[in-house]
Amino acid sequence: MYFYLPVAEMSANIFIFLAMGGAVGFLSGMFGVGGGFLMTPLLIFSGIAPAVAVGTEAAQIVASSVSGALAQWRRRNVDVAMGLVLLAGGVAGSVVGVQLVGSLRRLGLFDFFVGICYVTFLGVIGTLMLIESANTIRKARGGVVVSARRPGQHSWIHGLPLKIRFHRSKLYISAIPPFLIGLFVGLLAAIMGVGGGFIMVPAMIYLLRVPTNVVVGTSLFQIVFLTAATTILHARQNQTVDVVLALLLMVGGVIGAQFGAAAGERLKGEQLRFLLAMLVLMVGLRFAWQLVAEPRDLYSLSSAAGGA
Amino acid sequence: MVERERTRATISLVAVLGLGLLLLSNSESEAQRRKPPPPVAKETARGVGEDIKRKQEPGASEAVQADVSARNVAVTSSFNGTEIVIFGAVDNSQQPSAESGFYDVVIVVEGVPGRVTTRRKSNVAGLWLNTSSATFDAVPSYYAIASTRPIEEIATDEFWSTHGIGFQHVRLTPAFGQAQALSTEDLKQFRQAVIRLKQKEGLYVQDQYAVAFIGRSLFRATIELPANVTVGPFTTRVLLFRDEKLLSQYSVRLTLEREGLERHLHAIAFGYPTLYGIGTVALAVAAGLIASAVFRKNGAH
Numbered sequence: 001m002y003f004y005l006p007v008a009e010m011s012a013n014i015f016i017f018l019a020m021g022g023a024v025g026f027l028s029g030m031f032g033v034g035g036g037f038l039m040t041p042l043l044i045f046s047g048i049a050p051a052v053a054v055g056t057e058a059a060q061i062v063a064s065s066v067s068g069a070l071a072q073w074r075r076r077n078v079d080v081a082m083g084l085v086l087l088a089g090g091v092a093g094s095v096v097g098v099q100l101v102g103s104l105r106r107l108g109l110f111d112f113f114v115g116i117c118y119v120t121f122l123g124v125i126g127t128l129m130l131i132e133s134a135n136t137i138r139k140a141r142g143g144v145v146v147s148a149r150r151p152g153q154h155s156w157i158h159g160l161p162l163k164i165r166f167h168r169s170k171l172y173i174s175a176i177p178p179f180l181i182g183l184f185v186g187l188l189a190a191i192m193g194v195g196g197g198f199i200m201v202p203a204m205i206y207l208l209r210v211p212t213n214v215v216v217g218t219s220l221f222q223i224v225f226l227t228a229a230t231t232i233l234h235a236r237q238n239q240t241v242d243v244v245l246a247l248l249l250m251v252g253g254v255i256g257a258q259f260g261a262a263a264g265e266r267l268k269g270e271q272l273r274f275l276l277a278m279l280v281l282m283v284g285l286r287f288a289w290q291l292v293a294e295p296r297d298l299y300s301l302s303s304a305a306g307g308a
Numbered sequence: 309m310v311e312r313e314r315t316r317a318t319i320s321l322v323a324v325l326g327l328g329l330l331l332l333s334n335s336e337s338e339a340q341r342r343k344p345p346p347p348v349a350k351e352t353a354r355g356v357g358e359d360i361k362r363k364q365e366p367g368a369s370e371a372v373q374a375d376v377s378a379r380n381v382a383v384t385s386s387f388n389g390t391e392i393v394i395f396g397a398v399d400n401s402q403q404p405s406a407e408s409g410f411y412d413v414v415i416v417v418e419g420v421p422g423r424v425t426t427r428r429k430s431n432v433a434g435l436w437l438n439t440s441s442a443t444f445d446a447v448p449s450y451y452a453i454a455s456t457r458p459i460e461e462i463a464t465d466e467f468w469s470t471h472g473i474g475f476q477h478v479r480l481t482p483a484f485g486q487a488q489a490l491s492t493e494d495l496k497q498f499r500q501a502v503i504r505l506k507q508k509e510g511l512y513v514q515d516q517y518a519v520a521f522i523g524r525s526l527f528r529a530t531i532e533l534p535a536n537v538t539v540g541p542f543t544t545r546v547l548l549f550r551d552e553k554l555l556s557q558y559s560v561r562l563t564l565e566r567e568g569l570e571r572h573l574h575a576i577a578f579g580y581p582t583l584y585g586i587g588t589v590a591l592a593v594a595a596g597l598i599a600s601a602v603f604r605k606n607g608a609h
Contacts, residue, residue, distance in 0.1 A: 002388045004388070006566075006570055006574045007573075007577050011389070011535035011536075059588045059591075060592065063592035063599075065596070066597060066599075066600065067596045071600065107438075108425070112435075112436075228589045228592070228593075232582065235577070235584050235585030236585055239577060243587070243591065244385075246588060246591070247591065250596075251595070291436060291437075298429045298430070299426055299429075300426065300427050300429070300438070301502065301506070302426075
């Protein structure tokens, strides 16, 4: 069954995109990640214009994060003050990012830039996760008890002005570092079509020292509002949000996530992280290949209305 | 018990979300049903009738008339390309039979002209990226040539060049103010790239034997409009030849229009982008909340 996508301007097989949403939803439910970093590349590789993939995926992330954020909220795992500071930075970053997408599209460099971003971030994060999870698995086999927390000194963060008391995180730190982290994640969210949890979570744990139980809830809280703002900005600025495509992905994703979460409960944390790291690296390598391999056709077309 | 509850919850979630999709697909088929039937039969009868009458006046000059099977093609949500039939008749046809090859007919269908940028990648420090580009104005979004035999045999290259017919002669005007200075050689290469890529997308097509006479004066051709075609007005030119000489020509317009849900969604997305963005977010939040409600129901038991 085919459906003509109103913004992507192509006829798409409904079941392919439902299945794609379902598969990514399954993985994101299993690993507890947003799935943007998987879905956007899949959309791009299946022939959707990169700019449309990025804009549409933002809408899908809203749907997949809302239920998680709500569940965390009920468990009182959201630090609202921290979330708002991150969000303020995030929206500022998103505004800049959406503008940047427009400019890069006009220059014909958007595909290239997206590729570079994916290779860099997925490469670094995948490698770090792989090393960490492999070490944990090895130590666990050796019978050593591993602590997830690492001691560290971050005195320079405590020296910054504009200090705010973040009650739920039990922190009294400057608002500047979380704002900057938010800004950076917002920029990436707009350019890469991701929620940014994969950067936000480690940054909050290792840079801000936010307690682990508050990190996920606060990150999800922030992602919902950030991707909602990004969707509206993309729709307004670049007209690259396809509501039909988004709906297909949402339906598939929401259902897939349910089964994925059940599957994830059967695996250990470090095993999950190891698998996720492999997945992240594979997507990164696919982008790297595209940048390095000689294209089959050196020429490409873009019309004023269509894709990048 | 819990298992059954969960199954029921999943089913209700699928049902609610699926309902939206079902509604979409229903409205699209309705829009298609409203399309009027193509007026093929009537035209055919008239063409043949006049043909017999004019047999007695051999001195009179030939003229061509044509029409398309559907002047308005609806692009609905189920649009996946379409086929149009172009048919016509030669007044005062002198040819003894349909197979005689006495006349040649060339049909050119052109889509909405628009601005197209073509880019060329090159290797910079081991990475492939777009480094140069050329922008052309008034590039037909779609271009099809159908003929009774290869057009090089029908008329001279000069003729095709002056009429802008054939892939080598499609009018591509370099836009004013290019991103960078381009040499004539560069422009030529970019031009060829536009034609080649459009052919690859199935938007520039040529069928050398697509036009067939089915009577002494009546001829027809089918032309494929792929799913990725740009909506808007199309011009169809029908040219009649005899011995490399253009005897008569005729133009028909046909329009591809978005219809039904497709039309509304597109109009909102481009006319009220902020509203469209907010609507999309509302839809996403609703989908997420429905899922959340279902999950909570599971957890309660």
